[in-house]
Amino acid sequence: MIQKKVCMLGGFGVGKTSLVERFVYSRFTDEYISTMGLKIYRKRLSNNGTDVNMMVWDIYGEEDKRKVATSYMKGASGAILVADGTRPETLDTTTVLLGRLQDTLKVEIPWVLLINKHDLTDQWALSEAQLKALSVAGRPMYTSSAKTGKNVETAFEQLAQMMVRV
Amino acid sequence: MLSLPTHLLQYLSDIHLKGLNPAWIKLDHDGLHIAEFYGDWAYYCSKPLSVGMAADALHPVLFGLLPMTENFHLSQISLENDGFFDLDILWHKGVCWLLFSDVTAIMQRFQDMQQTSNNLHLMNSRYKQTLERHMGSLIVEKVHSGDFQLEEEGVRQHITTLFVDIRSFTVFNEAHDAQVVMSTVNQYLDVMLKSVLSHAGIVDKITGDGAMTVFGVMPHEQSSEILAFEAALMMMEHTLALNAKRAKNNLEQLKIGIGIASGEAVVGIVGTHERRAFTAFGRHVNLAARLESKAPAGFILLDDPTKQALRNNYDQQSFDLTHHHLKGIGDMPVWQVKYTSDLWLPV
Numbered sequence: 001m002i003q004k005k006v007c008m009l010g011g012f013g014v015g016k017t018s019l020v021e022r023f024v025y026s027r028f029t030d031e032y033i034s035t036m037g038l039k040i041y042r043k044r045l046s047n048n049g050t051d052v053n054m055m056v057w058d059i060y061g062e063e064d065k066r067k068v069a070t071s072y073m074k075g076a077s078g079a080i081l082v083a084d085g086t087r088p089e090t091l092d093t094t095t096v097l098l099g100r101l102q103d104t105l106k107v108e109i110p111w112v113l114l115i116n117k118h119d120l121t122d123q124w125a126l127s128e129a130q131l132k133a134l135s136v137a138g139r140p141m142y143t144s145s146a147k148t149g150k151n152v153e154t155a156f157e158q159l160a161q162m163m164v165r166v
Numbered sequence: 167m168l169s170l171p172t173h174l175l176q177y178l179s180d181i182h183l184k185g186l187n188p189a190w191i192k193l194d195h196d197g198l199h200i201a202e203f204y205g206d207w208a209y210y211c212s213k214p215l216s217v218g219m220a221a222d223a224l225h226p227v228l229f230g231l232l233p234m235t236e237n238f239h240l241s242q243i244s245l246e247n248d249g250f251f252d253l254d255i256l257w258h259k260g261v262c263w264l265l266f267s268d269v270t271a272i273m274q275r276f277q278d279m280q281q282t283s284n285n286l287h288l289m290n291s292r293y294k295q296t297l298e299r300h301m302g303s304l305i306v307e308k309v310h311s312g313d314f315q316l317e318e319e320g321v322r323q324h325i326t327t328l329f330v331d332i333r334s335f336t337v338f339n340e341a342h343d344a345q346v347v348m349s350t351v352n353q354y355l356d357v358m359l360k361s362v363l364s365h366a367g368i369v370d371k372i373t374g375d376g377a378m379t380v381f382g383v384m385p386h387e388q389s390s391e392i393l394a395f396e397a398a399l400m401m402m403e404h405t406l407a408l409n410a411k412r413a414k415n416n417l418e419q420l421k422i423g424i425g426i427a428s429g430e431a432v433v434g435i436v437g438t439h440e441r442r443a444f445t446a447f448g449r450h451v452n453l454a455a456r457l458e459s460k461a462p463a464g465f466i467l468l469d470d471p472t473k474q475a476l477r478n479n480y481d482q483q484s485f486d487l488t489h490h491h492l493k494g495i496g497d498m499p500v501w502q503v504k505y506t507s508d509l510w511l512p513v
Contacts, residue, residue: 003229003230005229005230012284012287013284013287013288032284032285032288033281034277034280034281034284034285036242036244036250036273036276036277036280037241037242037243037244037250037273038227038240038242038243038244039243039244040226040227040243040244042226055226055229060242061284063283063284063287069240069241071238071239071240072240074230074231074238075229075230075231076230077230086295087291123295125295
């Protein structure tokens with residue numbers, strides 16, 4: 001069994017906690033409770049015969065006045081970057097966080113980008129063309145919904161696969 | 167600090183340090199295993215501690231961090247008992263120490279502020295999105311940047327007003343369930359409003375099965391008459407496309423009628439401090455509403471000033487002159503365009 005630390009990174013209110021709760025406990029609530037600091041979840045996955053114990057670090061969301069400290073990123077083997085498809089500006093936050101993560105670790109680690117809240121169709125603000133542009137060059141990107149479970153398991157499984165391969 | 171009397175130092179220690187409930191560990195020289203431990207570890211860790219035990223078994227937060235060769239701080243880590251602690255890893259004379267401090271009380275005070283702040287940010291974002299939907303992203307950007315201001319006392323300017331409405335809606339409304347009506351109206355409104363927003367128009371109000379929209383409030387290289395007429399053509403075209411799609415699904419097809427008039431108006435904000443709305447006042451605004459009420463399904467009715475402003479841009483053969491008696495206005499010449507999929511308008 002191998003253990004891997006995975007950081008959930010994104011702006012506030014994009015649904016990081018909801019995605020982890022969906023992935024680990026298969027549950028969802030519409031109530032928004034702002035994450036304070038850090039909560040660690042564990043989930044065991046099996047990848048091609050290798051058991052992976054994922055330690056998912058659900059870290060508070062980045063804000064203008066409260067950046068995510070690099071100390072939370074130390075020792076990470078992978079990251080799930082989360083943006084909110086109803087707030088396109090949160091995509092910029094994921095770019096900033098990815099840069100900070102790579103600067104902190106000094107090495108490239110596997111990551112997957114999730115554009116979350118795809119169930120909110122009437123508020124969705126990203127066109128197909130914009131999504132296509134985001135997924136260029138084989139970057140692992142999915143639209144997701146913590147509410148319906150869309151692509152949640154897929155994203156974590158893909159990340160596990162990428163981390164095992166490294 | 168050095169001269170602080172012992173009893174005051176003790177007092178400060180009691181109120182600050184004891185509240186933090188510190189627990190600490192001295193690690194072995196390998197920086198991995200417990201050499202000594204002190205404090206209320208039962209609060210932080212469900213496992214009993216023992217000398218020689220691997221320190222990273224205490225809490226998952228330590229996984230991958232040890233051995234640490236520099237001072238390190240990690241704040242606000244959640245505990246299984248709903249508490250929070252801060253972790254400090256400190257080096258002193260070649261020995262590594264782990265310090266856990268309870269910050270639950272601080273976090274509880276902070277949580278309310280954080281929640282309120284985030285909720286306000288999200289509400290602001292939703293407000294901006296709603297504004298964009300009614301006025302278009304162009305105007306919202308200009309409002310945010312201060313390039314465009316809606317004056318409370320109103321600004322007098324030349325604008326074009328377009329009213330659009332679904333024809334025979336009352337009959338449709340009475341024949342269908344309210345939810346079907348709501349969803350159908352939304353489909354048609356989507357077509358109408360997108361056409362307005364893509365031509366720098368502003369949705370003044372949605373009138374159930376139609377809308378009042380204005381053009382020319384936002385600075386644009388095209389005249390307000392051309393923008394409004396282009397928006398009307400797009401609405402007609404997209405309504406035909408929507409109807410073709412609905413026909414394939416054996417759904418009822420609805421048609422729209424449009425009235426357009428131009429003139430001077432006062433545009434600005436009306437309402438109370440709590441509930442404000444953008445609107446336009448002017449004689450031609452009523453005229454546009456009357457024209458829309460007379461427009462048969464698939465027709466665009468225009469007043470003479472609007473038609474004259476379009477004369478260099480569209481084939482005049484497509485405009486038919488009619489006369490109407492309009493309630494509260496009287497007899498007047500009205501131009502009409504019957505929209506068909508093969509309508510050819512450019513000069």
